[in-house]
Amino acid sequence: MIRYHFGAYEPLDSALSILRAADLIRIRRTGQPGKVKQHAYLLTRQGRDALAILAAAAPELAWYRDRALLVAEIAGDEGGSKLKDRQYLQKEYADTDLSRPIQTITSRVLKRLQELESGCKP
DSSP: OEEETTEEEOOOHHHHHHHHHTTSEEEEEEEETTEEEEEEEEEOHHHHHHHHHHHHHOGGGHHHHHHHHHHHHHHTTOOHHHHHHHHHTSHHHHTSOTTSBOOOOHHHHHHHHHHHHHTOOO
8 A cells, every 4th residue: 555644545436436336335425525524335235245145156255355354343443543543653654655655564464463373472
């Protein structure tokens, strides 16, 4: 993802427009035109059904479902501003110049996951 003024940024319009056109998601915005405060992306019943069918037909696609569930669990009730503040706590993010790709933290996350799974403290 790209580091931007208000947090990590990746254009979503193209991917979301395909999902919206097929009525797999609904997008709800709060605020006013030009001053949107929050976006909510809601999976429709048709979207849930499609997800179940796709995950069963191609198990590798279940990875995306599982990641979305994990992200939702980790984020909890925190909104975008609080989640953005978490980003700034990561060295890779804080050290990235604006409009540049953020370095991956995969190896650090995998190491931490192994520690948690083995019951070790970092």
